[in-house]
Amino acid sequence: MKINCSDADIEYIENFYSSDEARVLFKELGQNLAWRHDDIKLFGKVMKIPRLQAWYGDNNLSYRYSNMTLTAEPWAASLRALKAKVSDYCQHDFNAVLANLYRNQQDSVGWHSDDEPELGEMPTIASLSFGAEREFQLKHIVTKEKITISLAAGSLLIMKGETQDCWQHCLPKRTKAISPRINLTFRKICL
Secondary structure, X not given: OEEOOOOOEEEEEOOOOOHHHHHHXXXXXXXXXXXXXXXXXXXXXXXXXXXXXXXXXXXXXEEEEOOEEEEOEOOOHXXXXXXXXXXHHHOOOOOEEEEEEEOOOOOOEEEEOOOOHHHOOOOOEEEEEEEOOEEEEEEXXXXXXXXXXXXXOOOXXXXXXXXXXXXXXXXXXXXXXXXXXXXXXXXXXXX
């Protein structure tokens, strides 16, 4: 399903993986990825990132954001299979994935665009979700128009074209208890 918004090319596929497949993949990824709890420096203050993360990709690819550099772990077998299916659907050759584990309602990611130089111009980001459903928010940089999409377990969200130039996105904290969620954002690092 195409998401109708200006200056963006966003597609949402709710059942990219069945609920049974999503349940198995959530468990496998949660147990087998090399989760890290990194520090980040914001406004001159060092703090723990409010989620766990893991970075995988081709040939020790590096990814830098928020004054932090991640060096890719070699592809885990489960991630390689997911990458193949997502790359085939998107007709895009992804070479890395940032995995995020949101442990509960307090884990989050603030407003940002995936517009780092190593992603190139008009990057395609493919985002797979497993575990608890969470609200993903988008906000237009100029008009401040907001869109909220509930990302279900097994869903795929694709953002391409001008999306990262014109929109920011976040996964906000919530007050109501939420079970863990794993999100995989496939990317193409331009060498």
